Amino acid sequence: MHDHQHLRADSLYPFDARGIAKRFRHAAIFGALDSLQPGETMRFCNDHDPLPLLAQLQARHGQAVEISYEERSPGAVIIDFAKKG
Secondary structure, eight states, rough: OOOOTTSSSGGEEEEGGGGGGGHHHHHHHHHHHHOOOOOEEEEEEESOOHHHHHHHHHHHHHGEEEEEEEETTEEEEEEEEEEEO
């Protein structure tokens, strides 16, 4: 895991996927990531580990988005997606 203590409060945006219908989740997540500016982070919350999504994000964004788990337990997964400059 990476230490994101250097982030300003206004550069960290929560995204709770649990409240979004499953058929819309990936589109909503990609849209949110596309709207991030360099230096901003989306804190993603979900009820499961989204491994297929992570593979899609790596293919789409490569090294432009840093992925780091903040919590990884059954029923609670929190991942920070940080857009690099």
